[in-house]
Structures are given as C-alpha cells and as structure tokens.
Amino acid sequence: MNPLARILKKFRILFGRERFRVELDEEMAFHRLQAERELIAGGMGAEDARYAAMRRFGNETRMKERSHEAVGFSLETVAQDLSFALRQLRKNPGFAVTAILILALGMGASVAIFAFVDAALIKPLPYADPTRLVDVTESLALFPHGNLSYADYVDWKRMSTVFSSFAAYTGTGYGLNTPAGTEPVPGERVTVGFLRTLGVVPMLGRDFREGEDVAGAAPVAMLRYSTWQNRFGGRRDVVGQTVTLSGIAYTIVGVLPRDFQFALRDNAEFWIPLQPTTECEKRRSCHDLYGVARLKDGVTVEAARAQMKSIAAELEAQYPDSNRGQGASVMLLSEAIVGHIRPILLVLLGGAGLLLLIACVNVSSLLLVRAESRRRETAVRGALGASPLRLARQFATEGLTLVAAGGAMGLALAYGGMQVLQRLISKDMMIGMPYLRELKMNAHVLEFAGCLALLAAILFSITPILHLGFSKMREGLTAGGRGSAGNLWRRMGANLVVVELATAVVLLTGAGLLGKSLYQLLHLELGFQADHLAIVNVGLPLPEFSKDEKVVQFAREALERARNLPGVQSAAISDVLPVSCNCETDWVRFVGRPYNGIHNEVNAREVSTEIFATLHARLLRGRTFTEADDATRPPVVVVNESFAKKYFPGEDPIGKKMGDTALTPKSIREIVGVVADYRDASLDEEQWPAEYQAFNQSPASYFSLIVRTGQDERTLLPLLASAIHQVSPDAAVEDGTTMTQRINDSQTAYLHRTAAYLVGGFAGLALLLGVVGLYGVIAYSVSQRTREIGVRMALGAQRSSVYKLVLKEAGRLTAMGILAGLAGAIGAALLMGKLLFGVRAWDAETLIGVAVVLGVSAMVASFIPARRAASVNPTEALRAE
Amino acid sequence: MAKKPDLLPGTLDMLILKTLTRAPLHGYGIALSIKRLSDDVLTVEEGSLYPALQRLLLQGWVKAEWKLTETNRRARFYTLTAAGRKQLGIELTEFEQMVAAIGRVLADAQEA
Numbered sequence: 001m002n003p004l005a006r007i008l009k010k011f012r013i014l015f016g017r018e019r020f021r022v023e024l025d026e027e028m029a030f031h032r033l034q035a036e037r038e039l040i041a042g043g044m045g046a047e048d049a050r051y052a053a054m055r056r057f058g059n060e061t062r063m064k065e066r067s068h069e070a071v072g073f074s075l076e077t078v079a080q081d082l083s084f085a086l087r088q089l090r091k092n093p094g095f096a097v098t099a100i101l102i103l104a105l106g107m108g109a110s111v112a113i114f115a116f117v118d119a120a121l122i123k124p125l126p127y128a129d130p131t132r133l134v135d136v137t138e139s140l141a142l143f144p145h146g147n148l149s150y151a152d153y154v155d156w157k158r159m160s161t162v163f164s165s166f167a168a169y170t171g172t173g174y175g176l177n178t179p180a181g182t183e184p185v186p187g188e189r190v191t192v193g194f195l196r197t198l199g200v201v202p203m204l205g206r207d208f209r210e211g212e213d214v215a216g217a218a219p220v221a222m223l224r225y226s227t228w229q230n231r232f233g234g235r236r237d238v239v240g241q242t243v244t245l246s247g248i249a250y251t252i253v254g255v256l257p258r259d260f261q262f263a264l265r266d267n268a269e270f271w272i273p274l275q276p277t278t279e280c281e282k283r284r285s286c287h288d289l290y291g292v293a294r295l296k297d298g299v300t301v302e303a304a305r306a307q308m309k310s311i312a313a314e315l316e317a318q319y320p321d322s323n324r325g326q327g328a329s330v331m332l333l334s335e336a337i338v339g340h341i342r343p344i345l346l347v348l349l350g351g352a353g354l355l356l357l358i359a360c361v362n363v364s365s366l367l368l369v370r371a372e373s374r375r376r377e378t379a380v381r382g383a384l385g386a387s388p389l390r391l392a393r394q395f396a397t398e399g400l401t402l403v404a405a406g407g408a409m410g411l412a413l414a415y416g417g418m419q420v421l422q423r424l425i426s427k428d429m430m431i432g433m434p435y436l437r438e439l440k441m442n443a444h445v446l447e448f449a450g451c452l453a454l455l456a457a458i459l460f461s462i463t464p465i466l467h468l469g470f471s472k473m474r475e476g477l478t479a480g481g482r483g484s485a486g487n488l489w490r491r492m493g494a495n496l497v498v499v500e501l502a503t504a505v506v507l508l509t510g511a512g513l514l515g516k517s518l519y520q521l522l523h524l525e526l527g528f529q530a531d532h533l534a535i536v537n538v539g540l541p542l543p544e545f546s547k548d549e550k551v552v553q554f555a556r557e558a559l560e561r562a563r564n565l566p567g568v569q570s571a572a573i574s575d576v577l578p579v580s581c582n583c584e585t586d587w588v589r590f591v592g593r594p595y596n597g598i599h600n601e602v603n604a605r606e607v608s609t610e611i612f613a614t615l616h617a618r619l620l621r622g623r624t625f626t627e628a629d630d631a632t633r634p635p636v637v638v639v640n641e642s643f644a645k646k647y648f649p650g651e652d653p654i655g656k657k658m659g660d661t662a663l664t665p666k667s668i669r670e671i672v673g674v675v676a677d678y679r680d681a682s683l684d685e686e687q688w689p690a691e692y693q694a695f696n697q698s699p700a701s702y703f704s705l706i707v708r709t710g711q712d713e714r715t716l717l718p719l720l721a722s723a724i725h726q727v728s729p730d731a732a733v734e735d736g737t738t739m740t741q742r743i744n745d746s747q748t749a750y751l752h753r754t755a756a757y758l759v760g761g762f763a764g765l766a767l768l769l770g771v772v773g774l775y776g777v778i779a780y781s782v783s784q785r786t787r788e789i790g791v792r793m794a795l796g797a798q799r800s801s802v803y804k805l806v807l808k809e810a811g812r813l814t815a816m817g818i819l820a821g822l823a824g825a826i827g828a829a830l831l832m833g834k835l836l837f838g839v840r841a842w843d844a845e846t847l848i849g850v851a852v853v854l855g856v857s858a859m860v861a862s863f864i865p866a867r868r869a870a871s872v873n874p875t876e877a878l879r880a881e
Numbered sequence: 882m883a884k885k886p887d888l889l890p891g892t893l894d895m896l897i898l899k900t901l902t903r904a905p906l907h908g909y910g911i912a913l914s915i916k917r918l919s920d921d922v923l924t925v926e927e928g929s930l931y932p933a934l935q936r937l938l939l940q941g942w943v944k945a946e947w948k949l950t951e952t953n954r955r956a957r958f959y960t961l962t963a964a965g966r967k968q969l970g971i972e973l974t975e976f977e978q979m980v981a982a983i984g985r986v987l988a989d990a991q992e993a
Contacts, residue, residue, distance in 0.1 A: 005941070006939060006940070006941075009939055010939070023957065024931065024935075026955070026957075027907075027908055027931065027956070027957045028908075028928070028931060030907070030908075030909065030954065030955070030956050030957075031907075031908050031909045031912070031927065034909040035909065035927070056926075056927050057926070057927045057928040058926035058927065058928035058929060059928065060928060062928075063928035063929060063931050063932060064931075066929075066931075066932035067931050067932045067935045069932070070932045070933075070935040070936045070939065071935050071938075071939055
C-alpha cells in the first residue's frame with residue numbers, strides 16, 4: 001500500500017477517533033467474554049474465570065494505547081510537548097514576559113522597517129515591465145543628473161536607436177477657476193508618447209495622439225483620477241468637455257487610471273501635451289525637461305548610456321555654444337525615483353537588524369540560564385526514559401512557543417509602527433514618494449517576518465540543547481550539580497554578552513552620529529534669520545499677466561498692502577525661496593574677459609528691493625536694489641560672497657558687467673552689490689555662487705511673498721492671502737507656511753530626523769538589553785561563586801577586594817564589548833557616510849561619548865551584584881553547603 | 882504456571898496472517914487458533930493481538946467487518962486480502978531463510 005493511502009487512512013481514523021475507540025473496546029470485551037465462557041465451560045468458577053481471562057489478555061489499557069499508537073500520528077505527542085511548554089512558561093511568567101517582549105520589540109522594529117524597504121526598494125514601479133524603463137537626462141560636471149533641453153531631446157530621440165520609445169516631461173502650474181476663486185493647480189506637460197512609454201492606458205477616453213505636442217495643435221488635457229472624481233464629479237461624459245486653465249481652454253480627452261502614480265511629479269492634476277512654446281524651450285541652452293524611455297529588448301542600461309553619451313558628444317561638436325560640457329545620464333527609472341532614500345532605508349534596516357540580533361542574543365542567554373536551572377529536571381526526565389530526541393523536541397517546542405508569541409506581538413507592533421511612521425510623512429513629501437502609499441502588511445512582509453521567526457526559533461531550540469549535552473545527564477542528577485556546567489554557561493553567557501555590548505556600541509555610535517548630523521543640519525549657518533518669516537506663494541494667470549508691467553504693478557501693490565498689515569516690519573518677493581535647491585540656474589559670462597565657452601553656472605533669483613533687509617542678510621559691499629531699478633534703467637544685479645570669491649578673487653566686483661554666454665546686449669547687467677552668502681540650496685547641498693536680479697527688471701509670474709513680522713508669523717498667513725486677493729481676485733494663492741516650518745519639514749530635515757530618531761530608539765533599547773544582559777551574567781556568576789567568596793572572606797579577604805573581584809570580571813567583558821563595538825561602529829559609520837552631515841565616521845567626540853555611556857551603565861549594572869557579593873556572610877555561605 | 886517461550890520478535894504479524902489463510906476469524910479466534918495449532922507452545926499475550934491487527938489493517942493486509950458469530954454475538958472478523966497473502970509469502974520466505982541460517986550455524990556448532 002502506498003504511503004499516501006496510509007496517511008489518508010490515518011486521517012480517517014484520526015477524525016473518526018471516537019468510533020475507533022468504541023469498536024476496539026467492544027472487540028476486546030468480546031474477546032474476554034469468550035475466554036471467560038470457555039474457562040467456565042472447562043469447569044472454572046465464574047469469578048476465577050474472569051480473572052484468568054483478564055490475565056491471559058494482558059494490560060488492557062496498554063494494549064489500547066498501543067493500538068492507538070499504531071494508527072495515530074506521532075504528531076499527537078507534539079500536543080503534549082506544547083501543553084508542557086505552555087505550563088513551563090506559565091510557571092515562570094517573569095521569564096516568559098521578558099523574553100516575549102524583547103523578541104516582539106526586535107521583530108516589530110525589523111518588520112516595520114522592512115515594510116518600508118519593500119514598498120520603496122523591492123516592489124517594482126507600477127508600470128508595464130518597469131525594469132526596462134530608464135531615466136534619461138543631460139549631465140554636467142556640477143549636475144551629474146541635470147535636465148534636458150527641448151532641442152536636445154528632439155535630436156536625442158531622432159538619433160538614438162536603443163529606445164523603443166522616449167518621452168519628455170516637465171512640471172508646471174495652472175490657475176483653475178473655481179467657485180472659491182482662482183486656485184493654483186499643479187500640472188504636467190508631457191510629450192505624447194509619455195503614457196505609452198510607461199505602459200499606462202487611460203481608464204476613460206483616449207491617450208494623446210501624435211502631433212498634439214506640436215506648437216499650435218489644439219490644446220487637449222488628461223485628468224488625474226482624483227481630479228476627475230473631486231472636480232468633475234466622476235461623470236463619464238467629461239471626455240469632450242473643455243476646462244479652462246490659466247485662460248486657455250483645453251478639451252478633456254481622457255482620465256488616468258486610479259492607481260496611476262508618477263513619483264517624480266505625482267501631484268499633477270492636469271496632464272497636457274508638451275508644446276515647445278515657452279521661451280526656454282525655444283533655446284537649446286535652456287534645460288527644463290526630464291526624459292523617460294523604454295529600452296529596446298536586449299539593450300542594457302550601459303549600452304543605452306554609451307549611445308546617449310556619444311550622441312551628446314556629437315551635439316557638443318555641432319553646437320559648441322550651447323552644448324559645451326553637456327553629457328548624458330541614463331539610469332534605471334527606479335534608481336531615479338528611490339535612489340535618494342535607499343541609503344537611509346538601508347541604514348534603518350541595518351539598525352533594526354542589529355536590534356533584532358541583540359534581542360535574540362538576549363533571549364538566548366535567558367534560555368541558557370533557564371536550561372541551567374532545569375538541569376535536574378532534564379536529567380530526571382532522561383533517567384525516566386525520555387529519549388534524547390524527545391527532550392530536544394521539548395526544548396524546540398518551548399523555543400517555538402516563545403517565538404510564536406513574540407512574533408505575533410512583534411507583527412502587531414510593526415503594524416502600529418508602520419501607521420505612525422507613515423503618518424509622520426508630510427503631505428508634500430508623500431507627493432514625491434507615492435510608492436509609500438502602498439505600504440502594507442503584504443505577503444512579502446509576512447514572508448520576511450516568517451523567515452525571521454524561523455531563524456529565531458532555530459536559534460532558541462538549539463541553544464539549550466547544545467548547552468545540555470546529553471552525555472552529562474547523570475551529572476545533573478547529583479545534588480548541587482555545579483561544577484563544569486556552571487563554567488560552561490559562564491563562558492557562553494560571557495561571550496554572548498560581549499556580542500550584545502558590541503552591538504549596542506555600534507547602534508549607539510550610529511545614533512550619535514546621526515543625531516549630530518541632524519543638529520548640524522538644523523543649526524546650519526543659514527546666512528539669514530529664519531524665524532518670524534511668513535510665506536505665501538502667488539501664481540498670476542498668464543493671459544492677464546502676460547505683460548511684465550502688469551506683473552510689476554501687481555507686485556508693487558501686493559507688497560504695499562502686505563507692509564501695511566499689523567505687525568509687519570518688511571515684505572519682499574523672491575521667485576525661488578531660500579533653502580530650496582541649487583536650481584533655476586543661469587550661465588554667465590563676463591564683459592571684458594576672455595571666454596573659453598565654459599559654463600559658469602550660478603543660482604539666479606529674481607528678488608524685490610527689500611529682500612535682503614527682510615531676510616536679515618548682510619550687505620557686504622555696494623548697494624541693494626531700489627525702486628528706481630526698473631525696466632527703464634540698465635539692468636543691475638547683486639551677487640553673493642561665493643560668487644565674488646569665485647569669479648573676482650582679489651578684485652572688487654562692483655561695477656563689473658556680465659551677460660549670457662553670447663553676451664547678447666539685452667542680457668548685459670552690472671554688479672552693484674555683494675551680500676553675505678545665504679542659503680539658496682537645500683540644507684545638505686553645497687553653497688553655490690548666486691546672482692540676484694531686480695524683480696522689477698525681470699519679473700516672474702510665479703513667486704513667493706516673504707514677510708517679516710514682530711509677532712507670531714502664523715497669524716499673518718490668512719491676512720496675506722486676502723491682501724493679495726484684494727489686489728487681484730484672479731491671483732492664485734497657495735497655502736502659506738512659515739520659514740522655520742519649511743526648514744523643519746524639508747525632505748532633508750525629515751530624512752535626517754527620522755534616521756536619527758529611529759536609530760536613537762534602537763540604540764536606547766540596545767543599550768538597555770546589553771546592560772541587562774551583562775547584569776544577568778555577573779549576577780549569575782556571583783550566585784555561583786557565593787561559596788568561594790565566603791571562603792575568601794573567611795580567610796580574611798576585605799569587602800573591597802570582593803568588589804574588585806566582581807567588577808574586574810564585568811570590566812573585562814565591558815572593555816571587550818566596547819573595543820569590538822568601536823571597530824564595528826567605525827565600519828558601519830563609513831557605510832552610512834551619505835547620511836552624515838558635518839561629522840566624520842570616526843568622530844572622536846561621539847565614539848568617546850558612547851564608550852563612556854556604555855562603560856558607566858555597565859559598571860552601574862554590575863555594581864548591584866558586586867554589592868551582593870561583598871555583603872555575603874561567610875558563615876552563612878559556608879553553612880549553606 | 883510454567884514459563885512459556887516468548888514469541889520471536891516480528892513473528893506475530895506472520896502468525897496472524899497465516900491463521901487467516903483458512904477462514905476469516907475474530908480476534909479471539911485468532912488467539913485460539915495460534916494456541917491450538919502450536920499445541921499450546923505459542924501463547925500470545927492475547928491483548929497484544931489487537932495493536933498488531935490495527936497495524937495490519939493500516940497496511941491493508943487484512944480487512945475487517947462486523948458479523949455475527951454462531952452464538953449470535955457481534956464480533957469483528959478479519960479477512961486476509963490479496964496484498965496480505967503476498968506479504969505472508971514474503972515473510973514466510975524470509976523466516977525460512979532465517980531459520981535455515983540459524984539451523985546451519987547451530988549444526989556447525991554441534992559438530993565442533
């Protein structure tokens with residue numbers, strides 16, 4: 001009979017167990033009755049016959065058991081092991097609760113962080129065949145990942161053979177008329193092949209058609225799903241209707257699928273074919289696009305990069321004026337999207353892993369202590385006939401029970417942690433990381449948790465089994481049972497504690513370095529005073545404000561009204577806010593100097609007259625702008641100190657003239673002032689040279705209004721919005737914010753803060769676990785050596801020398817842990833170099849601080865058992881034997 | 882009560898199968914049959930028949946069904962299956978080989 005049929009039969013018996021039992025009983029009863037009858041027929045007395053029949057039958061209960069065993073699964077004994085394990089854990093709740101809590105913390109942290117890693121790094125992008133999608137842009141020495149110019153995009157697309165499709169996109173904003181006034185809405189301009197490249201099909205209507213991205217084609221638009229739902233009531237007849245954006249009527253041709261996301265520009269509500277109509281797109285030297293392409297089958301990213309680089313070189317030769325130094329960057333789209341958060345996630349995963357390691361080590365040593373105290377029990381069970389395998393299985397079952405309880409709690413903790421971490425991400429940042437919305441307890445995460453649990457279970461089963469070594473069973477039966485096993489535990493336990501302490505050092509150092517980075521970042525010398533600044537962003541609808549004079553007029557009136565608000569000290573305009581990015585750059589060339597075509601890239605900002613006063617930025621030389629610097633006067637600029645140092649070393653820049661790379665007469669402007677550097681870039685970017693142009697001479701239709709007040713700047717925000725609407729009801733005003741909030745909420749600050757807090761939390765737990773582990777080892781060692789200490793003291797040892805004895809042991813372990821840990825910590829810090837800001841991996845202050853903190857905590861933890869040892873009463877200790 | 886020789890280990894299954902070759906029997910009948918045929922030399926601890934029977938059932942070497950005895954009592958009767966007959970053949974061959982081997986060793990020991 002084949003094994004499968006046998007197993008099926010076993011199952012039938014298992015589920016018809018009651019019937020099996022009844023039938024067996026009846027059969028056996030019949031047997032005895034027959035035997036009894038026969039004996040009576042042979043002349044035996046009724047009573048005697050009954051006993052004789054029973055004797056002949058043998059031990060009935062045993063026979064029944066053996067019958068059950070014959071058909072039962074050996075699994076049934078597992079239930080016995082399990083109930084014994086539970087009884088054991090209940091008997092010692094302190095141990096069980098501690099072990100389960102420690103495990104739950106370790107597993108919870110790891111699983112929660114893994115869920116983020118899964119959502120951001122492992123799960124592919126939600127497009128067809130996402131590994132074939134690449135991000136394609138131009139590159140510069142300063143910008144390894146820059147933008148594309150429209151003319152270059154067109155040439156690249158024409159000349160390349162490695163892509164099956166190649167699209168460009170760029171962000172934009174529109175003013176949308178709503179009942180509440182003009183609302184600024186984010187939009188995206190894309191070439192018509194964009195969705196086809198991603199492999200996305202509109203859920204309603206049609207995709208863009210060839211030719212719709214040619215200048216002059218009829219304007220069409222596609223809606224994001226949520227826009228369709230919220231602004232158009234989800235009506236299916238929306239296709240074919242028109243929507244007016246910034247004064248232009250667009251025909252709606254389609255709606256994007258509900259689950260569509262594009263991490264690099266996820267908040268765009270309206271998707272419009274990219275017609276090269278802006279000033280920038282008419283110039284080859286102006287870069288405002290990004291490219292995304294699908295690789296042809298069999299083409300590698302490297303091959304594509306090589307071809308794009310050679311095309312870029314060709315164009316450089318052809319257009320030396322505009323394309324000098326313009327290379328090409330081709331990378332996987334996923335790299336472009338999640339590349340920047342990979343280091344932080346990996347660091348966090350590493351931190352959580354270390355915490356889990358320390359938790360497992362801690363539980364292992366708890367199990368060791370317990371196995372030690374259960375030597376007698378194990379020995380007795382062994383002597384009573386429990387097979388070694390059965391004993392081992394008992395320990396395995398206990399380990400599994402612990403892991404199951406700890407794992408279940410860990411999953412609950414992880415779920416809670418994920419919710420909290422997700423909620424901590426600001427709405428603005430979520431726009432850049434839409435993949436985090438997919439953060440869930442999914443199959444991946446559960447599998448990961450299962451693997452962790454399995455590893456932990458194996459570890460916890462093996463530890464006590466190894467420790468016991470069945471050959472020593474008999475030794476365990478002898479009273480006291482001290483001797484070699486105690487030493488073994490001390491050795492193993494001590495090694496484990498060194499591992500724990502070393503791990504704690506690594507985590508503490510990591511936390512220290514990240515904390516220091518965060519502090520440096522938030523206390524960076526900004527070059528201006530960030531407090532008491534209120535900010536609103538203003539967008540002016542284009543047809544109405546297409547003339548510069550109208551924008552200037554609007555700005556003048558808006559500033560005037562803002563200044564008259566209660567508590568306002570000064571007000572100014574900048575087209576890009578401080579602490580944003582090294583972006584919106586310009587290439588400059590100086591009049592009267594030889595020019596070799598190199599790109600002198602500087603940040604360019606259009607600012608109003610009072611900007612430096614409002615920010616409290618220091619003017620170093622020359623003058624700032626005045627209201628007189630308007631379109632009727634020759635253009636002037638103020639430059640920052642970095643600019644002056646880089647381009648005018650040892651020279652006075654005031655009065656010098658500069659222009660664009662071709663020195664077109666219109667572009668020539670005179671430097672009239674130098675301000676001390678203030679931060680245009682984001683917190684962790686380097687300081688670049690910058691030029692500030694007079695807003696009145698070079699106005700922008702989208703800008704930020706910055707207001708300094710003596711009072712709480714938040715109260716100003718609604719007043720500012722209404723002041724702007726008073727100037728023009730058509731102006732779009734975005735939710736205001738304050739400068740300090742902007743800096744604290746910036747992605748740079750968020751990432752550093754999250755990393756510092758989480759790793760700090762892990763490190764705190766690791767310190768606690770490590771120190772508790774050390775306490776356990778020392779306390780155990782003291783309890784084992786009570787008699788020895790008693791003898792020493794009886795022979796005249798001073799209490800101080802007992803202290804020394806115990807503390808020396810603790811000190812040795814701590815020192816080993818710290819030394820091993822410091823080596824590991826420097827290694828780990830080098831690995832996370834990208835996340836460090838303003839500190840080095842071998843930052844002595846942090847390393848010494850960690851060593852001191854751990855050393856002191858360890859000494860405090862071992863002082864308690866040392867005290868107990870020193871207060872041993874020699875007579876009692878000796879009598880106890 | 883005189884001490885009876887123990888059954889050779891592993892032979893009980895074979896004996897049960899053999900007794901069942903003649904006719905279906907219930908447990909008591911099997912015990913009785915083994916005892917009679919061996920002239921009272923082989924007495925099994927009667928209860929140990931039952932775990933053995935469960936094993937044989939599980940292997941599919943015997944079948945069981947409840948029937949009435951001549952005295953009109955309900956009893957479980959065991960019947961040899963085709964697989965059981967084959968198994969008996971295998972076990973008999975192995976057993977004979979073993980007995981022959983033991984015999985040869987013992988004969989040799991006597992000659993020496």
